[in-house]
Amino acid sequence: MTGGEVGTGETIVFWVCGTLAVIGALGMVISRKAVHSALFIALTMINLAILYVANSAPFLGMVQIIVYTGAVMMLFLFVLMVVGVDASDSLIETIKGQRVAALLMGIGFSILLIAGLGNGLMETSSIGLETANSANGGNVEGLAMLIFTDYLIAFQVTAALLITAAMGAMILTHRERWYPRKTQRELSEERFAAGTHPGQLPPPGVYARHNAVDTPALLPDGSTSDLSVPEPLRARDDVREIDTDDIEGIRKLSSGSSTTDEGDR
Amino acid sequence: MTEILPAEGVFSLLWVLIALPAAGALILLLGGRRTNTWGPYLGILTVVGSAVIAVLMLLAMMAEPAEQRTVIQNVYDWVFVGSFQVSFALQLDQLSIVFVLLITLVGALIFIYSLGYMAHDPDRRKFFAYLNLFVAAMLLLVLANNYLLLYVGWEGVGLASYLLIGFWQRKPTAAAAAKKAFVINRVGDVGLSVAIMLIFVTFGSVTFQDVFGQVGEANEGTLTAIGLLLLLAAAGKSAQFPLQAWLLDAMEGPTPVSALIHAATMVTAGVYLIARSNAIYNAATWAATAVVVVGLITIFMGAIIGSAKDDIKKSLAGSTMSQIGYMVFAAGLGPIGYVFAIFHLLTHGVFKAGLFLGAGSVMHGMNDGVNMRRYGALKGVMVITFITFMAGYLAIIGIPPFSGFWSKDEIIHAAFERNSIIGAAAILAAGITGFYMTRMVAMTFFGKKRWEDDVHPHESPKVMTIPLIILAIGSTFMGMALLFWGNIEYWLEPVVGYESVPTPLPTWVYIVVTLVVVIIGAIIGWVTYARKDVPIEAPRGNLLTRAARQDLYGDAINDVLVVEPTYKSAHALTTFDNKAVDGFVTWTASFVGDLSKRLRRSQTGFARSYALSMVGGAIILLVALILVRLS
């Protein structure tokens, strides 16, 4: 590939990957689930990477895949899976006309850029990276040369940016404990000192036909335990009445005899 | 040609003239309550000090030949950047010295008088501080040797007057009046600041010498623009049509003292500006004509308003508008008028000061009542006030040999030198002056007692009457002194120019006609208000009276033209801070307030709508760029 002309293969790659990148970008904005958004953006990134490689910038393409798709997006997905997505986020637009206006502005801006760029690029021919890549014996070497000469200072002060970002994350999330850590003994004492039920509460009852939380557990004497039903249900009087027939059936079941009429339901 | 001399001898104290009252203001304002007891005396001392220096300078100046009376003192280089160079330089010449004397001498009398009038005000110290500030700013205004420094004084005067009018902020009317004065003055200030920039761009300098020296090289269109802008500025400061509305409201100032500040001193700044810029007006005839028209309109507006107001201070304020109108009018006449504009300004400064302080003395005795319909028959009770007031009265209506006669007569004469119609108009206005001043005197001092029950009129203390007496003497003799002994027109000639053109009729004819018209006016006033009983409640009056009571609908016209379309909607929207927005000014306020509301609504608080407007803005900017590119 020489500078100044674009081969057929490159043209095909551009249209395929370019389309996919745009679809990915749109999908990222439109999709309602955060995970889908993340995957869409990964799609965009990969396609961009392919375009970079096709434009004789292999290093940039690789870095794009490794850093963005490999590291950043995966990190993002991990966070989404660990933290979970709050589905209660309202997606209803409250500002009147915001969406329409946003759409119009987006289209307008695109038209402006496309028209402007199209017009401007009409008489421009592509230069390509041939010369730049060969000057220092390769793409990576060329980049290295630039980083350590022309952009040395920019490269160095990026450190300030990274430190600030790291520190910012710390400031916003790191909780400092102002109280001493409690020992096992203290925790245990605290629990008993409260005077409430120190152990686990009885779980709800489990019968053949009911295992919902509103089903009270049976005590050995045949009565039911209110404690086994969650407090809100009790407050609402939503505790299920135990059908004595059921209990009888269960008793029979456990004693070996069988009632077949509705046992396998 | 006038020579410019460096400041030596007594003139090296030029900066002290301003520094003294400025230091007084600073000490009083920063000293806080510690200076409560001796502060006011210090204030007086600084102004008296300036007055003494001014008198010494006058004497020194008179000893010099006429061509060597311009002194410039460069205090320091203020702004020197590239081609833009302005020094903090003061200029004293025949024109500025008369203003300096007026400001310091009348100022000193006002100070002494205030000592008595404000004796019981808890904020007396602050009042004196503001007065000092005012004097310092006013002196800077008239002593500046360039337009930019003049502007500094101009703004300072505006600020001080704002503080003085609003001195009694607890009175909502005073607060509103202060805001009104501030805003209207700012409109004038815009004129001045744009004029200064235009002057700088045209002449490459803002010092008076450079500008006036190069007037011939500028084209007339630019000069006319500058002249009209300066006229706008002068109209704002001197309460001329169409920026007259604030002066009447400014009478809300706590005392006749501050009223006087505005009536006799501050409002002369506009006349000074026009007289100082005479070279520009001489070269821009259209602008000069505009000055004449504005002056003439204001003469009549003021006189008519003065005829209808029952509030003694407002009636005097109307008369002030009218008299300042005479000065502006005279200044617009060109070299035949400048000197008489200044002459009238001086005599007016003295007799109007006397009238205002006299009115204050009357109010002092009448429990601060200002309604002339509740005065009457005070001539026996307040003898000194009455006599001094009469001196002022005779001076303002122009009865010989009182001072106003000489100056007004010269203006009328100058008007005839230019054009008989405007001369006749000036005579007619003099007749109206005779009417309303007679009305005022009749209602206040003659007729029957119409006092309110708990009012016990008494003569004011000496600290108030002595300034009255001094001013009355001035009202009586100053005109003659300036004209015959001082040769005022030749004194001022080197600065503002003077020429005389023959008139169609001999001079004495105009004098007699004027006197006759004035006396007819006075007789009508006397017959209406002294011979008949004055009703306590104002009668409904004819159309003109009612219009005049409403300041000739000055506010109403502003309302209808500018405010009405937006006024109501703004009111509904402006739920808070009514006072600030309403009082802002009766006109633009509501419009701007409404706009402000609407614009503020775009501030929704949602980041996404902010982002949207950023994109919108970016699109507009880029489209603009492309359009510029393609055009």
Place this chain on the structure above:
Amino acid sequence: MNFTPPAIDYFALSPMIVIFAAAIVSVLVEAFAPRTIRRFLQLLIVFGALLTSAVLIVLNAGTRTVTGGGAVVIDGPALVMMGTIVVLSILGAALMAERSIDPVGDSFAARASSLPGSEDERQLTQRGYLQTEIWPLTLFAVLGMLLFVTANNLLLMFVALEIISLPLYLMTGMARRRRLLSQEASLKYFLLGVFASAFYLYGAALVYGYSGSIFFPEIAQSLTSKPSESIVVFIGMGMLIIGPLFKIGAVPFHQWVPDVYQGAPTAVVGFMAATVKVAAFGALLRILYVAFGGVRWDWDPLIWIVAVASMILGSIVALLQTDIKRLLGYSWIAQAGFILVGLAAASPAGLESTMFYVIAYGFATVGTFAVISMVRDANGEATNLAAWAGIGRKSPLVASALSLFLLGLAGIPLTSGFVSKFAVFVAAIEAGATWLVIIGVIASLIAAFFYVRIVVIMFFAEPTEQTASVVVPSAFTTISLSAGVAVTLILGIFPQPVLDMLSNAGLFLR
């Protein structure tokens, strides 16, 4: 392949190196020093570094060099801007260091990570915890600003823009009082700031696409050498300057300003309002004068539009504000418009007057916020104007100082604001934009009204029960306040030395 490292003039860069090094040391102090002495160490580092940097800038006077592989340019205007930024940062940092105004500590949350209103927050506050991370953040922000005004290529300028922004986003969200408001402001600032940065980047890419370089002199050269000026480069330029325009709060990129002004800790607002404006104007001047100086007629209309919109919108909306911090936010927008008037002149006079304006403005602003931080009632700072009624009677000295600043901002003569307004207006008229100046004069007339309104409220209104009291501050705030007063007066009465310095500083090194 032969590699020659770029020559770096370390002495010329030393003002920045000192700040950078100090910032890193300051981070280490956060990590390793015991909590009790952190504040002391940090103050030592911050003020030491800033003062050292200031001295180094002075020692560099006269330096005119391009260094670091052509990336950094140290010239007269850059040194002036750097000096201003560092001095203003000292005053701003002094406001942040103030600890005796709020009864429980400085103006920052004890821990920014604790939930507002939680027990955690209460305990940490009670124990007097201080978030000393603000100090390294401050130093980084200063570093970013110094780089912003000296960057000679679009990439370094972008990195600098981000180095300024990140710490400010963080510090905006760390107010001790009204924390939710503060956090909301921080998030908005962040989102919109990132948005503006994206515009900048896109613009930089387009400019590079046109000229083949991101170095300002080469962009300028390509504009003159290429026969057909493509529309691409103008779209690129337009998007490029959105970055700095956002930072100076010019309309239509202004909407974050009032929210951030209201939400952020007052000390931070004082710091950033003064310094960021200097830095952003420095960058904007360099982009437009150096890189695009040859196509002045293309960008001038754009600046006109922005200037007019900013002056008018800022002045008018400020009229109805009842919160003094919001009001000053809008005044900031209006002031940005006034400064742009000078910038639009595109002449040496425009450069000088713009620099003079930002210097004058910076000092008045620091002083203003020093006063605002001192006026408090039971709930913290009393920013509602109703609480300012009659302050002037209770504390005449402080109220007088604020009045001086406000009159300065309004452009009343004998204050710095008058000279600066006059200078930019004259520069604009000389460049032929008389109509722009007339709009400017009218806008300043409207603006004067709301500035004076505050003065009136302070001095003329009777104190009510709502009236806040003025807390006596420690030396930190006092120093900032006095410096503000002194500079506002000196630049109004004796502006000559500073004007001389600015004209000696000369033009940008191309």
